[in-house]
């Protein structure tokens with residue numbers, strides 16, 4: 001029996017790294033993940049036991065208990081959950097203000113998923129070399145203000161000019177990070193900037209419209225900057241598990257210190273009287289954008305509010 005880390009999964013095939021070697025593995029039997037209906041039972045970052053067969057391929061026989069894992073649904077209505085990555089120390093979301101625009105509600109949903117799984121999120125605003133108008137600069141400033149005030153670490157980088165890449169290196173050192181975000185925001189380009197030898201495939205934004213395809217098609221883990229990064233395919237929407245909505249207010253960390261002063265201990269900060277969170281929103285102590293997204297996600301109407309009208 002051998003033990004290794006899954007560095008790539010392509011449907012029914014898994015590449016497992018053990019020591020300095022890698023091996024192609026398949027699964028035998030069924031694996032169920034913590035009662036979740038998943039599209040993928042095993043994800044990049046999983047630690048697995050496997051047997052080596054005569055033809056030098058492997059068979060995975062066991063998944064070790066996960067420290068954590070990040071999940072999403074393709075839409076809110078889909079029944080199955082996708083495991084983005086397992087056993088991670090930080091979850092990086094790459095966002096951009098143009099080419100393409102990352103909507104705040106998308107960032108919020110992703111942050112909620114991280115909070116729910118107890119994974120430290122970091123937001124990276126990429127393509128800063130393109131933000132050369134007054135309007136774009138002020139938009140970036142508002143995004144960063146909103147999310148830093150909510151308690152999240154934000155970084156500005158450019159994979160094109162290497163701006164901010166050293167700060168990112170420090171963040172990844174000795175850690176396993178997963179990198180996620182909309183297609184074309186520059187996830188693979190950022191990994192290339194961190195480790196040029198990897199030479200990961202990227203595609204010009206103008207070609208996205210022609211083919212409408214994602215450049216990165218499978219999650220894959222790479223050794224980078226003294227740690228590891230799991231590159232993932234771009235995503236359009238970030239569906240949340242139903243269960244999450246039951247405790248949604250707990251996943252907005254900036255509500256916490258005000259929530260203690262709400263009249264009711266179980267206040268959902270919606271229609272209750274004497275709600276200190278709502279009062280803080282009115283006094284600009286909590287971002288209106290974040291609060292409105294909270295309400296919209298709670299009521300399932302966030303898709304009506306795709307536009308970043310508060311930024």
Ligand SMILES: Nc1nc2c(ncn2[C@@H]2O[C@H](COP(=O)(O)OP(=O)(O)OP(=O)(O)O)[C@@H](O)[C@H]2O)c(=O)[nH]1
Pocket residue numbers: 126127128129130157158159160161182183184185186187188189190201202203204205213214215216217232233234235
């Ligand atoms: N100007 C500029 N362009 C960038 C930057 N980062 C990435 N790009 C460009 O954006 C395009 C998409 O980059 P990718 O790295 O392929 O994006 P991705 O997020 O990995 O996309 P998927 O794999 O489809 O999810 C490429 O043409 C990159 O050259 C940046 O900082 N500045």
Ligand SMILES: [Mg+2]
Pocket residue numbers: 187188189201202215216232233234
């Ligand atoms: Mg990519």
Ligand SMILES: [Zn+2]
Pocket residue numbers: 259262263267268269270272274275276277278
């Ligand atoms: Zn309240």
